[in-house]
Amino acid sequence: MLKFALAGNPNSGKTTLFNGLTGSTAHVGNWPGVTVDKKEGVYKKGAEPVAIMDLPGIYSLSPYTPEEVIARNYILDEKPDCVINIIDATNLERNLYLTTQIMEIDVPVIIALNMMDAVEKRGDSIDATELEKRLGLPVVKISALKGQGLDKLMERAFETCKKPRVGVTVIEDTALKHFIGDVKIALEGQGVQNPMFHAVKLAELDELEVLMHKDTVNMVEAFKKTHKDEIFGDDFEALVADARYKYITKYFSPALKRRNKEKFVVTPSDKADKILTHRIWGIPIFLVVLFTIFHFTFSENLFFLGGLLPEGWVSLEGTAFEGVFGDGGINSIGVMLMNLVEVGTTALSDLVASLLSSSPEWVTGLICDGVLGGIFAILGFLPQILVLFLFFSILEDSGYMARIAFILDRALRKFGLSGRAFLPMIMGFGCSVPAMINTRTLADEKEKLATVRVIPFFSCGAKLPILTAVSGAIVMHFGVGNVDFITYGMYLLGIITALIAVILMRETTLKGDTPPFIMELPAYHAPQVKNLIMLLWDKAKHFIEKAFTIILASTILIWVISHFSFDWKYLTDEQMESSILAGVGQLIQPLFTPLGFGSQLKAFGWVFAVAAITGLIAKENVVSTLGTLAACIVTGALVDVELDGGVGAVAIMIKETGITLPALLSFIAFNMTTIPCFAAVAAAKGEMPKKSTFKWTLAFWIATSYVVSSAVYLVGTAFWTVFIYLAVAVVAFFAIRFYNKKRLEKGKIK
Amino acid sequence: MKKTLDKFFIGESGVVIAVSGERKIKRRLYDMGITNGAEIYLRKKAPLGDPIEVTVRSYELSLRNSEAACITLEVNPNA
Numbered sequence: 001m002l003k004f005a006l007a008g009n010p011n012s013g014k015t016t017l018f019n020g021l022t023g024s025t026a027h028v029g030n031w032p033g034v035t036v037d038k039k040e041g042v043y044k045k046g047a048e049p050v051a052i053m054d055l056p057g058i059y060s061l062s063p064y065t066p067e068e069v070i071a072r073n074y075i076l077d078e079k080p081d082c083v084i085n086i087i088d089a090t091n092l093e094r095n096l097y098l099t100t101q102i103m104e105i106d107v108p109v110i111i112a113l114n115m116m117d118a119v120e121k122r123g124d125s126i127d128a129t130e131l132e133k134r135l136g137l138p139v140v141k142i143s144a145l146k147g148q149g150l151d152k153l154m155e156r157a158f159e160t161c162k163k164p165r166v167g168v169t170v171i172e173d174t175a176l177k178h179f180i181g182d183v184k185i186a187l188e189g190q191g192v193q194n195p196m197f198h199a200v201k202l203a204e205l206d207e208l209e210v211l212m213h214k215d216t217v218n219m220v221e222a223f224k225k226t227h228k229d230e231i232f233g234d235d236f237e238a239l240v241a242d243a244r245y246k247y248i249t250k251y252f253s254p255a256l257k258r259r260n261k262e263k264f265v266v267t268p269s270d271k272a273d274k275i276l277t278h279r280i281w282g283i284p285i286f287l288v289v290l291f292t293i294f295h296f297t298f299s300e301n302l303f304f305l306g307g308l309l310p311e312g313w314v315s316l317e318g319t320a321f322e323g324v325f326g327d328g329g330i331n332s333i334g335v336m337l338m339n340l341v342e343v344g345t346t347a348l349s350d351l352v353a354s355l356l357s358s359s360p361e362w363v364t365g366l367i368c369d370g371v372l373g374g375i376f377a378i379l380g381f382l383p384q385i386l387v388l389f390l391f392f393s394i395l396e397d398s399g400y401m402a403r404i405a406f407i408l409d410r411a412l413r414k415f416g417l418s419g420r421a422f423l424p425m426i427m428g429f430g431c432s433v434p435a436m437i438n439t440r441t442l443a444d445e446k447e448k449l450a451t452v453r454v455i456p457f458f459s460c461g462a463k464l465p466i467l468t469a470v471s472g473a474i475v476m477h478f479g480v481g482n483v484d485f486i487t488y489g490m491y492l493l494g495i496i497t498a499l500i501a502v503i504l505m506r507e508t509t510l511k512g513d514t515p516p517f518i519m520e521l522p523a524y525h526a527p528q529v530k531n532l533i534m535l536l537w538d539k540a541k542h543f544i545e546k547a548f549t550i551i552l553a554s555t556i557l558i559w560v561i562s563h564f565s566f567d568w569k570y571l572t573d574e575q576m577e578s579s580i581l582a583g584v585g586q587l588i589q590p591l592f593t594p595l596g597f598g599s600q601l602k603a604f605g606w607v608f609a610v611a612a613i614t615g616l617i618a619k620e621n622v623v624s625t626l627g628t629l630a631a632c633i634v635t636g637a638l639v640d641v642e643l644d645g646g647v648g649a650v651a652i653m654i655k656e657t658g659i660t661l662p663a664l665l666s667f668i669a670f671n672m673t674t675i676p677c678f679a680a681v682a683a684a685k686g687e688m689p690k691k692s693t694f695k696w697t698l699a700f701w702i703a704t705s706y707v708v709s710s711a712v713y714l715v716g717t718a719f720w721t722v723f724i725y726l727a728v729a730v731v732a733f734f735a736i737r738f739y740n741k742k743r744l745e746k747g748k749i750k
Numbered sequence: 751m752k753k754t755l756d757k758f759f760i761g762e763s764g765v766v767i768a769v770s771g772e773r774k775i776k777r778r779l780y781d782m783g784i785t786n787g788a789e790i791y792l793r794k795k796a797p798l799g800d801p802i803e804v805t806v807r808s809y810e811l812s813l814r815n816s817e818a819a820c821i822t823l824e825v826n827p828n829a
Contacts, residue, residue: 060781064774093807094783231786238769241780245788282797406812410798419801517801518778518817521810 002050003078004043004157007071007102008086009095010057011399011522013114015531017086017144018054021154028538031056033689034066035440035448046154053080059094059520061101061201063208065443072208075105076194082161084153085137086112086144089119089126090523093245096252100244103137104167104197108160111139112153117146123259131255136168145528167196170247176239179203179223186216204237269399269523276400282407289400293391294430297384298461301329337383345376362570365563366556374555377618378547378679381431384461385543386536389434392427393535396441397527402519409517415499416506418444418515421451425498428458432680436687437539444515450505452687453697456676457498457704459491462619466671469623469646470664476647477654478661486665494672497708501700507736546682554617554678562614577604577632585610595670595706596663596713604633605657608667618677626650662716666709674705751825755790755804755818763791764823771820783807784821 006021008014019026022041029038039054055074056067063069075083085102087095102109111131119126132139138156142149171177184199192198192213201209202220210217224234232239276285295302331339349372356364395401401423409419420442427435435455442448459467464487471486506512561580563571571579585606592598597608607629614621623646630649633656653659659667675681675698688694714721752767766788769779783806784790791805801814 060777062777062781064777091807091809094809097781097783237773237777238780238785241777242785242787245783245785249787277794277796277803279795279797402812406796406801406803409814410796410800516775516778516814516817518775518782518811518813520782521803521812523810 001042002048002082002158002161003053003080004050004082004084004161005053005055005075005078005080006084006086007055007075007098008057009059009088009091009098011520012057012086012088012091012095013144014054014057014086016528017084017112017114017142017150018052019530019534020144020147020150022052026534030689031066031070034070034445035687035689036066036070037440043154045151046158050154053078058098060098063206066445069208075102075107076197080107082108082110082157084110084112084157086114089113089115089141090122092126092256093248093253096248097244099135099137100170100248101197103135104169104200105194106165106167106196108163108165109137110153110157110160111135111137112144112149113139113141114144116141117143119256125257127255127257131252134251134255167194169196169200170251171200171240171243172247173229173239173243175227176203176236176243179227183216183219186219187213190216200240204240267523269525272524273403273521277403277407282403286404286407289395290426293388296332297334297387297391297430299332300335302332303330305329334384334387337387338380341380341383345372345379348372349376360570361572362563365570365572366559370556370559370563371552374559375547375552377555377620378551379544381433381462381679382540382543385431385434386540388427388430389437389539390532390536392423392434392438393532394527395423397532399522399524401441402521405517405519406521413514415502416512416514417447417451417502418442418517421447424451425455425458428455428460431460431462432456432676433543433683434539436680436683439687442515444512446506446510446512447515448687449693449697450502450510452684453505453700454498454501456680456701457494457501457673459494459672460619460676462677463672465623465645466615466619467668469626469650470668472645472647473650473654474661474664476651480661486668490665490668490672493669493708493712497673497704501704504736507740511740542686543679546679551617551678551682558614558617573628574632576628581610581613582606585613588613594710594713596666596709596717597659601657601659601663603656604629604653605659607633607653607657608659612667612670612674615671616675616677618679619671622671623649626653629653660717662713665716666713669712670705670709672705673701673708675701752822753825755792755813755821755823756802756815758792758802758818758823758825760792760794762825763789764825765789766821767824768822769820770822771817775817775820779813779817779820782811783809784811789826790821790823 006014006018018039018041021043025044026039026041029040030036031038036056041052041054043050043052053074055071058065058068058071061068061072063072074080083102083105085099087099099109099111113126113128113131116126128139128141138160140149140153140156142153144150169177169180171180180199180203183202184195187195187198198209198213202213202216205217205220224236228234229239232242276282278285349368352372353364353368356367392401395404404423405419407419408422412419412422421439424435424438424442427438432455435458436452439448439451439455442451467487467490468483471481471483471490474486475481475483558581561584562576564580565571565578566580566583576582586609589606589609590599592609592612593600597605597612599605601608607626610629611622611625614625627646627649630652633652654664681698684697685694688697711725715725753764755764758764766784766786768786769776769784788806793803793805793810795802801812802818803810803812805811
């Protein structure tokens with residue numbers, strides 16, 4: 001099968017063109033070793049099917065970002081039959097810069113001139129025939145958005161790919177041109193393929209080329225000594241880049257006929273930008289947008305209209321539309337969808353249960369509670385995860401995300417992060433899963449890793465029930481504090497933990513300069529519905545795949561060990577205290593002693609250990625486990641987790657175990673900062689191509705939760721220990737500074 | 751008059767005459783079209799005064815003051 005590669009700048013309409021060409025055949029994977037999406041599909045409308053490879057969006061073939069290296073190596077090594085270079089016609093000069101580099105490779109190239117409608121709307125025009133003549137490459141005008149010209153493009157691509165092409169360069173500077181010619185001949189002598197491309201990159205002393213052609217480097221060094229450019233000296237990288245742009249402005253740019261001679265025109269996008277990135281209003285507007293997104297995803301009282309409904313007015317109850325209204329008002333889209341999924345899954349569970357009514361109790365339990373319960377619990381989040389992801393994709397697609405990064409960059413730099421890291425972290429307050437997937441917008445690997453690791457500390461929606469249940473019981477039992485105050489304090493603790501962790505990582509294990517912020521701010525435009533749907537479909541598919549593999553396996557395991565005793569007898573929910581899980585809980589209970597909910601507790605103290613463990617799978621489990629166990633311990637106790645949110649269950653536990661107030665706070669802190677849930681673990685794994693970084697991430701979460709919650713317990717129990725922690729912090733601060741300074745000096749000597 | 755881009759006022763424009771600095775940053779600036787002769791117009795600054803937004807080769811680019819300090823321009827008169 002023929003193989004065409006799609007190359008072009010970011011924001012040039014490449015994804016839209018790819019989706020238009022391949023339709024439903026698209027398949028998204030990962031490039032090996034990096035978390036850059038690899039998209040493949042098939043174009044079927046031509047005489048023969050063609051495989052289309054969507055290369056990452058890039059500005060250049062220099063080797064500084066993983067995207068650039070991937071695209072470059074693909075074209076050089078995989079030798080596609082044709083490269084379709086998509087060009088944003090509204091931004092001709094910068095887009096053609098990449099073209100001048102692709103042209104140097106011995107591969108057939110065709111230019112897809114996109115967004116011509118936008119150019120014409122401005123009253124400008126581009127002479128495609130003229131451009132074709134000047135470039136020496138076929139040029140086809142298309143509109144990826146409207147699907148116009150795609151067949152024509154492919155038709156000409158078929159013709160083009162039949163004719164082999166030899167790489168040519170646009171560099172005109174005579175001395176440099178001759179030298180590149182010499183290097184090219186030398187490379188040809190060594191049998192190197194794509195000699196023109198390698199010769200130019202060698203002249204630039206490109207890092208990858210220097211490694212590949214060690215023997216030829218001397219030639220460059222020798223030439224550099226004799227040839228000093230009057231402007232650039234021996235900076236050939238500058239000389240080459242300058243030569244490219246000079247050629248573009250001289251020969252290609254004239255194909256663009258401007259009606260408006262004014263250099264800096266004010267477009268509607270500029271007007272929108274004036275408001276959205278306003279010096280004073282920029283940040284408040286962003287906060288409102290953020291609030292709106294969360295409101296639409298998680299709120300059960302949309303637009304706060306609940307107060308307008310008469311009390312107790314819950315119509316539609318018992319109908320298929322029951323989930324539209326909650327007790328307190330209209331539900332948001334996210335909650336509505338969640339309720340809808342719940343209606344479906346409950347019906348399915350009931351159906352399965354009735355089918356299994358004649359089988360042994362443990363079989364029904366395993367299938368209904370273990371297998372289906374586990375999967376449905378995870379699938380239950382899917383609507384909200386997708387809604388949240390959809391909103392953020394719209395922000396990204398419309399160009400607003402880049403502006404948010406622009407507004408917030410200065411504030412985040414203090415923590416060694418760039419402005420782009422802010423959104424994924426804030427998304428963590430909703431759900432860690434889409435937040436972690438969204439770190440893909442971060443270009444720097446170290447920055448990305450640090451961000452993924454602290455996302456769980458931004459307490460997600462599923463952790464809120466733990467907070468309300470435990471703090472509710474604290475207020476009830478100890479008669480101190482107030483629920484909102486404790487909840488707020490714990491959220492704050494999570495944020496502070498995240499900030500300290502980021503600074504620590506960026507100063508030690510994930511050291512590196514704050515990545516540069518030289519970034520295009522694309523013009524605002526309406527997001528493409530088709531692109532969004534395909535993106536969401538893809539994310540949903542991945543999530544469901546994971547739900548059915550590692551998440552399913554782990555939920556079954558937990559179900560089995562909580563419903564069987566050591567002598568392998570089936571236990572009902574109410575007998576959980578004799579289960580393997582309870583045994584394991586008692587065994588590992590001492591581990592939690594420094595955290596306050598370990599061996600120092602009375603008879604049933606292990607329940608907290610068990611709840612913490614089941615919480616590693618999903619944070620919803622914590623309160624439900626406590627509820628189940630409370631019912632086992634105090635027979636006949638009125639424990640209805642649904643009714644009071646678990647406050648009663650926790651209150652019973654406090655009475656039975658004699659757990660202290662600091663230990664309860666430590667229990668909350670542990671749940672807030674430890675491994676968030678298996679779905680998030682799976683998402684984190686997807687963002688970490690290296691196995692070792694993933695393992696260290698798990699270790700990091702466990703260690704952080706241990707340190708933070710033991711600190712909460714110790715300081716809460718004996719206030720003076722705070723001075724020990726402060727002393728350790730000060731020592732650590734100076735030790736890290738000293739170590740980094742030493743290393744810096746060492747580096748300088750080298 | 752010559753000055754670096756980080757010293758520009760909003761609404762000022764100029765023509766690039768030199769790009770200096772660390773290799774990686776320089777390369778990125780070249781790739782984004784900031785080469786000698788390119789015209790740059792300072793559109794705005796972020797709420798905290800940094801980063802800045804410029805127009806170059808008819809598109810919008812954002813960069814930090816530290817990166818803008820690598821770019822020297824000949825300031826356009828009465829712009």
